[in-house]
Structure formats: structure tokens, C-alpha cells
Amino acid sequence: MILKKAISGTNLEQAKSHNRRVVIETIRTNGALSRASIARLTALSSQTISNIVEELEEAGLLRPEATLKGARGQPAVPYSINPDGGYSIGLQLDHQLAVGVVTDLSGTMRARVERNVDRPTPAEAMPLLAAISSDLIATSRLDRTKLLGIGMAMPGPFGVEGMTSVGPTALPGWHDFPVAEELERLTGIAVIVENDATAAAIGERLYGVARKLDSFVYLFIGTGLGAGLFLDGHLYKGSRHNAGEIGHIIVKPGGLPCDCGKRGCLERYVSLRAAYDRLHLPDPDHASPDLLEELLAKGDSRFEAWLDEAVEPLRQAIDVVEMALDPETVVLGGFMPLPVIEALAGRLEPLHLSVSSATARATPRVVVGAAGKDTSVLGAAALPIFSETNPQFDVLQKPVG
Amino acid sequence: MILKKAISGTNLEQAKSHNRRVVIETIRTNGALSRASIARLTALSSQTISNIVEELEEAGLLRPEATLKGARGQPAVPYSINPDGGYSIGLQLDHQLAVGVVTDLSGTMRARVERNVDRPTPAEAMPLLAAISSDLIATSRLDRTKLLGIGMAMPGPFGVEGMTSVGPTALPGWHDFPVAEELERLTGIAVIVENDATAAAIGERLYGVARKLDSFVYLFIGTGLGAGLFLDGHLYKGSRHNAGEIGHIIVKPGGLPCDCGKRGCLERYVSLRAAYDRLHLPDPDHASPDLLEELLAKGDSRFEAWLDEAVEPLRQAIDVVEMALDPETVVLGGFMPLPVIEALAGRLEPLHLSVSSATARATPRVVVGAAGKDTSVLGAAALPIFSETNPQFDVLQKPVG
């Protein structure tokens, strides 16, 4: 009999680990907090919090701030995240560029390395990425024991025949290549690989506009278009790690042909590639997002036409996402330059009627998040930090098998 | 300073509660299991499992089966869910029918009551629902202490101005009406309200084709069309309880006008209402799904035409769901009669290329689940059982505030 891998039990050890994460997360989302207020927010006893805070301070993850006077009673000592409590490496691979960064626990970039590539194959890219990582460690002279891991962002989807490696928005030759395992082998550091959109979503969650949100969707406008799904306090990756690949949903049945074989796919209208194509660039494979920013600034009429044409498909994508997932907010970002994203966002209203049209809202339906070429590397660097410090169901369960 | 409601900490008490749920869930998904095998599956020690199983047997939730001989060692005593360990009331309200059922822990229907209604308002429906509940309790003479709660299913979306109460697929007058609170007040029993699709999804998860799945989407074809989202082992309801309302995503831009104000909405093509409209029934508000089953059996040409026209929008809906959520499987069901669902499913291939086209699959991309008029009541009855026995993150966290 085949037994389903059951959800597993928990014990004190897991509980402890969870509670430590809860303390960190509570401080991250709220800023510096005293032990007493952490206790109130987490429903743990003040004694427990005291113990945990002491341990985390010992470990260098938290640091005390100036005592808060002015109120009655013993003055509170607020604790905040110690930026130097840990470091993370973020890598990002795309058609033309490989970027690596080091960030500290506060998400601040401490080092950055960039290499040009040209639609690299795994054989070309893997050594390069490993080299970038060791470069970063060497030049930033960071304490390896405080390195939480490597986060890597690259375009999805993963492992889908006829989609992963097909067309100008995909990277060729990566179908079924075990990126994380290989990079882990080369560097000896734990590696987390996600698509651009997911990485960017985590970046927004830890340090950006989504800091306090439980459920949001990050629409990543890059070479193609993808969504990072953060639902009910955790990243939703899908059963085969491909959730959010909405670039290939059909927004215009019978519309522009797409390399995936369908017609009228979303990313044929809303993506860097779509813009390049619409502008009839001679060499769209080597065009730069900067060009679009220039054209926007100049008020180029062809680019304006693209903007106008892209708005309705984007509106429809937002509609689909809102209807399917009812998120608190949709965040727009990606490799598309910020001014262009803002121009698109500015033309979105009136949005379609959806479940997000609902009455009282705490946040706007659409907000603009981080955009530009470092969006996804910084998000990538946030991945290990998130996975090491976020309270999540997994952590509470004993590892099984 | 406004503090975000933090994720809260945990302690032994929560852990215990979680572990009990884990034991129940493990037995539910795998069938009868000995203490030793539960221990292996859950990663808990056999002593812990022994204690928990003893308690659960004491409480009547588990019962021992015949000892398993034939292997070496002391023979194992398998335990299974005791159907009489608890009962649940399911209610379902729709345009023409209010149904109530009692099920036991195994999901078996123990009693059923049905009342005709005609697009009822809250003032009409609430006393009726309360009466149905007390009828069920009285006639089935069930032990009130073993009643886990009332689950209720009704069409969504909830609380969306211009959508909740508009059009022939919605129930009028329910915008912002606090159904659960009111029914709880009238009956004195805990009430969980979900839309049809969500209820059906939970039913499939506990007792049906999705029993072993971690992530799946239930496409509920009813008067309208909605999706129940079960992602990463838990129900995803959305930030305003409206996730899965995909009946109003646009599948044909500029297509048939919809009462929500948009054009080409999915449920204008795939739903009972869409079929009735296509058949030009004189009184679509009072048509019955049975008619469609008859027409299908007869091979009615107009109905065949509807089937053919509905397939592509349905295919597109599946495409959107697969691309956005990468589920293990999409389950088709709803009020639409089973033969009709099967006819639709039979015409779906070839499905669009999506992330679900991936290589090795454990389950088919689309499976047919429970369909017919009792689908959502039975699912509704599953809701309290699920919420009382499923291991979930919430349970592990201390109630805050």
C-alpha cells in the first residue's frame, strides 16, 4: 500500500523554532518593539519573550535601541533587527545579464557584481554564477558563518516541455536542469531558486510595499510576464513550482500568435518583449529597458500606442488575478522601468468590476512596487532570509522520513 | 502606532491539539492504521501516538479494527475513523431549493430535508434554514454533544456591490447580510458559511477524488461558475472571502454581455444559466438541471451546440487556473448533472498547453468529481468536520487578542 506523505506532528523543538521566527517577524513588520509589546502581539508570556529575545540578541539577530522614556512605568527597551545579524547572496540570471548582490538582514545592498551574458546555456552560466558568488564573498569580506544562503531568480516556467525553453521570453536549454542542486554543489551553500516574480514578491514582503500584507500578488513585467503569489502569509509556489505563470493566459482569443503555440497570450501584449516587438526594433533580443524609459520621456508616439494597447490586457490580467485570488493588493513591478510601470498604472482606471471592488478597502487595488533591473536580484537575496526567519507551517512540523 | 496583528506564538497546548488532528487526518487519508504506522508517518514517537490514540478512542473518534496477523512481531491493531464519532449539519441555499443534511464523520448522509424556495431574501430564508436544522436534529435524534457544527453553502461572491446581488446567477438582497452570525444566533450552533464551490472542494478533499491531494481546484458549474481553491493543504479563501469567483473573468472580450457590466464573462458560456439561455427556455429562472440531462440523453441538437460552444471557454478557464495556480488536478463538478459534466470533460482534449502539461504527472489534469444537486450540501456538511479535524497553521498558533 502506498501511503501518502502525511502531515506530520510537532513537538517542543519545533515550537521553539516557530516562536523564535515569530519574534523576528513581529519586529520586522512593526519595527522596534519592547519585549512587553512583543509578548502582547504574539500572545506569548513575557517571560518566554524575554528568554527568546535574550537568545536572539546573543546570536546577533536583534539589537537593543535607546530606552523609551516618557511614559509611566519602567521604560521599555525596544529591540530591532540587527542588519549585521546575517547576510544573503542574491543572484539573477536573464537573457543579457547575470547579477549578484550581497544584502544584510535589513535588505540593504552591500555589494554588487554584474556580468554580461547572451542567452546563456546551463553549461555557460553555472560556473559564472558560482564565480560571482565567490567574488561577492571575497570582496565584501563577509563572515561566512553569517551567510544564510543563496537566493537565485530566473525566468520560469520550470520543466514544462514546449514552454520552458521555447520563444524569446524563455531561456533556452534549461528544461529540467537542476539549477539549485548544481549551484549548491559548486558553492557549498544552500540555494533557493525561484522565478523572477516570486523573488520580487518576497522582496516586497520583507522590505517593500507589501510588508504588512497577508495576501498579495506581484505582477512582474519582465522579458515576459509572471506573477508571484503570496497567499495567507506564505509563498504559494504550485504543485510543480510553476504557480503564477500567467504570461500565457489568453487575453485575446485568436490574437497575436505566441511561441507557446497559443494565440493572444498576455505576455504578447504586456512585457518588455511585447514593447520591443511593437516598436519594430531591429534587434529585440538585445534591446534594453532603458530605451523604453527614453521613449516615454520623449513622448514617442509609437511607444504611446503600445502603452495604450497594453493597458486593456493588463487590466484583464489584474481582473483575472483579483477574481481568482481576491488578494489585498496587486503589486506592479519588474524589469520594466519604473516610469513606464507608473505610466501603465496611471492608465489603468477604470479597472474592471471585480471582487476587489468591494466596499471598504485598507489598501488600493493596485500599487506600484519595486521596478528596474535590480528588482529581482534583491528579491532573490530576500529568499534565504525569508526562509530562515519567516514563521511557516513547515517549521512547526517535524521533518518526516 | 497601529500594530499589525502579528502571527502568534505557540505552546504545548496548541501542539497537542495539532497532533490530535494530525492523527485523525493521517487515518482519514490512508484508511485504518496501527499506532506504529501512524508514528512512522507523522514522525511522532510511538508512545505519543499511543497516548493520542487512546484519548481519541475514549472520545469516540477512533475505533479499533480486527487485529492484523500474518506478519512477524506482535500483531498490529489498526484504528479507523469512527463514523459515529461526530455529526455535522450541511445546509445549502440556492435559487429554487433549500436543502439540509446530516452526515456522520465518514461523510455518510444520515438524514435529508428539502424545501422549495424562490430566490429567497434573507428574511425569508433565515427562519427556514433554522427550521431545517432543528428538524434534522429532531428527526435524526442525534446526540447534540456530538454535533460539530453547521456548514452552509450558498452562491458567492460575498459583499461586492454590483456583483453579489446582481443578475440571474446571484441571490438578491444578500449583499452584506451576516449569514453565519444570524444563523448562529437562531440555532445556537457554530456556523461556517462558504460558497458552493468551496464547500464542494472540501467534500472532495475529505471523501472524494481529492482525498490525497495537497493542491487542487474545484470548478463548480452551477447556476453560475466558481472555483474552490485548496492550496498547499488548506483552503484558500481570499482576503475578503471571495477567492475563486472566476465566473466573471473575461474569456471572450466583447462577447456576450453580463449583468456585472462586463462582456464575455466565463459564466455566460459555462453554467446552468448559460445552457438555459442558449436553449431559449421560456422560464430560465425555474428550469431544472434534470432537463439538461434529458436533452443530453436524447441527443438534442441545440443542447449539443451549447456543449460545443461551452468547451472552449471551459478549456480557457482550466488554462487560467492551471497557469495561475499550478494545481495537481482540476476537479469538475457542481449542480450540472454528472452525465453533462462528463460530456463536457470528454470534449476538452486537447487541453491548452500549460504548466500542467508537464512531463510526469501523478494525476490527470482534469478529473470529474461529485456533481448533482447534493454536491454542495454534502460539501457544506464537510466544512465543520474539516475545520474541527484538519491540521492547519491556525490551530498551532495561540489565539491572540
Add this chain to the structure above:
DNA sequence: CTATAATTAAATCAACTTGATTTTCTAAAG
């Protein structure tokens, strides 16, 4: 009779809780 596997019993352990106490401040009273 022996190896094997399931189950049980008693003792132990780790982490959170409880309630009393101490510390350190503000605000009001004298």
C-alpha cells in the same frame, strides 16, 4: 526457541506559564 515488531510503563526533558518581586519611571500630593 528465536528474531521481530507492536505496544506499554515509568522516568526524563525541554519549553512555556504562573505569580510574586524588583526595577524604574511619571504624576500627583504635600
Add this chain to the structure above:
DNA sequence: CTTTAGAAAATCAAGTTGATTTAATTATAG
């Protein structure tokens, strides 16, 4: 200005809870 009461934070020490560990017991196949 000094004193005192009141308030909130932090700490201390003992207590509680539930999982784990270790060892013993039981039942069966070979």
C-alpha cells in the same frame, strides 16, 4: 522641592504540560 502612589517592564523561581527516551512486555512467524 521632596515624597509617595501608581504604572509598566522586566526578572526570578517554581510549576505544568506533553513529547521523548529507555526499558520491559507481548504476540507472532519462522
